[in-house]
Structures are given as C-alpha cells and as structure tokens.
Amino acid sequence: DGIEGLPFAGEAADSAPKPPPPSWAYHNPDVEYLIIELKNQKKTLAEKEQGLKELEARLASERAELTSVTQQVARLRDDIDRDIVRIKEDESANIKRLAKMYSGMEAAGAAKIFREMDDRLVVKVMSLMKDDQTAPILEALAKADTAGAKRAAELSDRLRLVQSTTKK
Numbered sequence: 001d002g003i004e005g006l007p008f009a010g011e012a013a014d015s016a017p018k019p020p021p022p023s024w025a026y027h028n029p030d031v032e033y034l035i036i037e038l039k040n041q042k043k044t045l046a047e048k049e050q051g052l053k054e055l056e057a058r059l060a061s062e063r064a065e066l067t068s069v070t071q072q073v074a075r076l077r078d079d080i081d082r083d084i085v086r087i088k089e090d091e092s093a094n095i096k097r098l099a100k101m102y103s104g105m106e107a108a109g110a111a112k113i114f115r116e117m118d119d120r121l122v123v124k125v126m127s128l129m130k131d132d133q134t135a136p137i138l139e140a141l142a143k144a145d146t147a148g149a150k151r152a153a154e155l156s157d158r159l160r161l162v163q164s165t166t167k168k
Helices: 007-017 029-083 087-101 107-116 119-127 131-144 147-161
Strands: none
Touching: 087 107, 087 119, 087 131, 107 131, 107 147, 119 147, 131 147
C-alpha cells in the first residue's frame, strides 16, 4: 500500500493540506465588480475624451472663422473710412475759410487750383460750399480734358459720402 520503505507515505500525502491555488486563478466577486467598474469608467472617459476632441476641433474652426470675419470687418471699416470723407473738428475752421475763399473766386481759377490739390481736401472744401458755387467749378474741371471730366465725376461721387458737414 505505501511506498516501499515508507509505510505511511501514501497516507501522509493524501491527508496533507493542499497548497493554495496560484494567484492568477484566485476568484473574488468584489474584485470582479471592481474590474467591471474600472472598464466602464475607462469607456466613459474615452467617450468624454472623444467628445472633448470634437469640441476642440469645432472651437478651433470657429476661432479661425471669427478671425477671418474680424479681419474682413477691419478691411471693410478701412475701406469705408477711406471712402467717406469726414471733416475733423480741428480742421473745420481752416476748411471753412478755404471754402469761403474759393467761393469768391471765378470757377475757372478755382478749378485750376483744385486740379493740383488732393481729392480729399477738394471734397472737404466743396462740401462746405453752396451747390451753385461747386457746380461751375466741377464744370470747369470737366471742360479741361477727359481726365478732368473723370476727376469731376469722382469728386461728385465722393461729395455724396461726406459726413458731418453742413452746406453754407
């Protein structure tokens, strides 16, 4: 029955305590629950991270669009500022004095001077003159040559864009 020379060896092996199972075979319902909970949290975090990445991409796109629109508005504002002639308070007295002076001149003489002046200044001066004074000057500019006619048309167009001035 036993091993030769060891009569109780077979019995001792059967009655000896069994060694614990390896750690990887250990089963505990609490640990299983924690593993499931961690997997769920990991999945939730991955979904949230994906949502944040999408939000980040959308925000970057909207930021780029806002930058583009802001630049476009700035360009439009610059275009408007360039096209609209405004008489500033500090130059108003001088412009009024020039308008009065050119109003007293003959149209041909004023037109010759206006040919040499900057368009913005001419528009400012003409905006303070009466219509019956500006009309002969524009006519004299237009009669000079084709370029003069074109300039008279441009001045007329710009006169309609003058802001914050009143005719005398």
